[in-house]
Amino acid sequence: MKNLDRLLRRTHLYLGFALLPWFMMYGFSSLLISHPGWFSSDDAQNWTVIEEREYHPQLDESADLRDSAEAILADLGMKGPFWANQPSNERLVLQRFSFWNSTRLTFDLAKGRVTVEGQPQSWDKVIKRMHFRGGFIQPTWADFFWAIVVDLVCFAILTWIATGVYMWWKLKRLRRWGAVAIAAGAVSFILFMIGL
Amino acid sequence: MLSTLIRRIHMYAGLFLIPWMLVYSLSTLVMNHRQWVASWYSTAQPSFQLVEEKDYGKQFSSDLDSDLRADAILGDLGMQGAHRVRSSRDNGELVIERFAPLGTMRITWRPDPGKIRIEREDMRASTILERLHRRRGYQHPYLKEDAYAFFVDAAIVMMMAWSLSGVWMWWDMKIGRKWGWISLGGGAALYAVFMVLM
Known part of the structure; x- marks a missing residue:
């Protein structure tokens, strides 16, 4: 029993330490997201045109949009994580991003032109990009391993x-107030689920 | 004394915020595996089921905008709370999406012939979790929404406080120094690698 106690205590502690940068990042970035007015830099949303030129992307209408977008980015020498959106038949928007910056490519398919835009660097954007990064659909190994760590953080929280x-249960003196804390949290949450 | 206080806050806040942390961990798993989770369902979004359709003959002054009309309708229905409203210029129809945590309610008001239609979104665990994950902020004019936003803020602050108080307790207890440093250093080094690569 003592060994189990020790194992669970050490798991709680060392797992927390190993994932501390992620937990701090998710905590702080959530504060930025929850209170955008407190921290956001004024120019964070502004896009600045870097380049505008002729470009005729090869779009196979039967192919998946992400596959086509990946091929276009490879052709432009811009391989990496991206989002793709085609709001109309004449317009394709690709956003190629890293933690540190983001580049937007807007293709005018009718005229065969591309506009490349960048965003000014801001620390709050960098932290928020870390928060939103995840999932297994991006084409790089770094994104794949990052998504695994995101899973690990989720399982760590459950652990x-x-x-x-x-x-807490092992601390007999604190059982009553611990039970009060658990019950108060559960009741508050249930009331919110019903009443919101 | 300080050490005891930090330990108690670490533990009691953790016990109190269990439901919120469960939501954030499970919803993050859902979002991290979005394509796989989506494959469980036949439609991208849950469908709506008719709850009730009834007469609603209230006339609004023409200078009352759609937000105020929606507030009045929700008030009459006893359904005040966070919502979004869309209006049609053609026939004056209002569609109010009332964001309840366990499923959005859709209220459609047609001034001519004065009918109101109430629909409830089917419950879908992944949708509920994702919406709870995104629910935050003090932008709605309702005390209950502000109260929930306060609890979300508490969970956010505690995420950082648990990390820092965990380090404090480890240092204070003088236990597991070697493995503590290894796990702290290993985590920080891995994070630094990601910062460079991504």
Whole structure:
């Protein structure tokens, strides 16, 4: 039993330490997202034209949009993580991003032109990009491993809850107030689910 | 004394915020595996089911904008809360999406012939979790929404506080120094690698 106690305590602690940068990042970035007026730099949304030139992308209408977009980015020497959006038959928008910056490519398919735009760097954007980064659809290995770590953070939270509850239960003196905290949290949450 | 206080805050806040942390972890899993989760369902979004259709003959002054009309309709229905409203210029129809946590309610008001239609979105776990993940902020004029936003803020602040108080307790207890440094250093190094690569 003592060994189990020790194992769960150490798991709680070391898992927390290993994932501390992610937990701090998700905490701080959530504050930025929840209170955009507190931190946002004024020019964060502005896009500046870097280049405008002729370009005739090869778009196969039967192909998946992301496959076509990936081929276009490779042709332009801009391989990497991206989002693709085709709001109309004449317009294709690709956003090629990293943690540090974001480049928007807007293709006028009728005229065969592309406009390349960049965003001014701002620290709040960098942290928010880290928060929103995830999923397994981006074409780089770094994104794949990042998504695995995101999963790991989620499972770590579930593990902290389970081991935290176990450690509280072992502290007999604190059971009553711990039970009050659990019940108060659960009741508050249920009331919000019903009443919001 | 300070050490005890930090330990208690770490533990009791953790126990209290269990439901919120469950939501954030499960919803993040859903969003991280969006394509796989979407494949479980036949439609991209949950469908709506008719709850009720009834007469609603209220006449609004022409200078009352769609937001105020929506507030009045929701008030009459006893359904005040966070919502979004769309209006049609052609026939004056209003569509109000009332964002309830367990499924959006859609209220469609047609001034001519004075009917109101109430629909409820089917419950879908992944949609509920994702919307709860995104629910935040003090932008709605309702006390209950502000109260929920306060709890979201508390969870956010505690995410950072748990990390820092965890380091404090580890240092204070003088246990597992070697493995503590290894896990802290390993995590920081891995994060630094991602910062460079991504």
